[in-house]
Amino acid sequence: MSAMDKLHLHVKNMLEAEVAQKNNYAGLMAAADPLRIAKPFRDDIIALICALFAYGNAKAIEKFLLSLDFSALDGDEDAIEEKLKGRYYRLQSNRDVTEIFKTFAAFKKLHGLEDVFLSAYKTRESVLDGLGELICALYDMNPYRSRGYEFLLGKIPSRDPSSAYKRWNLFLRWMVRDDALDMGLWKGVKKSSLLIPLDTHTFNVSKDLGLLSRKTYDFKAVLELTETLRGFDADDPIKYDFAIYRLGQSKNTGKTQVDGSYAGRTR
Secondary structure (H helix, E strand, O other), X not given: OOHHHHHHHHHHHHHHHHHHHHOOHHHHHOOOOOHHHHHHXXXXXXXXXXXXXXXXXXXXXXXXXXOOOHHHHHOOHHHHHHHOOOOOEOOEOHHHHHHHHHHHHHHHHHOXXXXXXXXHHHHHOOHHHHHHHHHHHHHHOOOOOOHHHHHHHOOOOOOOOOOOOHHHHHHHHHHHOEOOOOEOOOOOOOHHHOOXXXXXXXXXXXXXXXXXOOOOOOHHHHHHHXXXXXXXXXXXHHHHHHHHHHHHHHOOOOXXXXXXXXXXXXX
């Protein structure tokens, strides 16, 4: 066994122990996380809204999400504006927040998120194909555009994207994986197809652990790290995401500096 193989075996065993400790209700409740807000609703649209706002400090994310009245999704445009009056978050103005709710309120009357995703995903079992179809469909729901609004939905993926699509991959982890941590509401997507929701915590910790050689935080780093984790568990490689993220929050692993935030969870 080579030195690199021995290192990866050591890291795999360490991560398996972290997963056993962290991928449960107690692990989720140990520190702020947007999944704590999304999970009780057991609703994929509410979960996606929570994931799209999952950038910045984790406590600030939770505070903002707790301020939202998700019943507005079942109302008309006037009700949405009234129930979300005064709500804004970082790059999103109050208008951006109300318009994203209008988009999802219109979408849920016509489509199911999983159905739209699957219509493109199933041909090649490609997450990127599914995301492209879903993001495109959401933009079609509402002609409103602004920097904050487009930041939330993100760009329609190209064949060679640069964005890590962290928030979208986080949403897919919540929807597809089914354990004591994630919700498992979607049954048509394979866990083996998922991509790592790469943020600066997972990026830095993974480099320090020898799981990732790429020095640039981008989609190619997502693919490299996901492939490494498939070597640990081909059927469920993204089960390690939450444990790696919590490791970055709670410890100084090599060069990783811990600040307790969702630093970099912006794309």
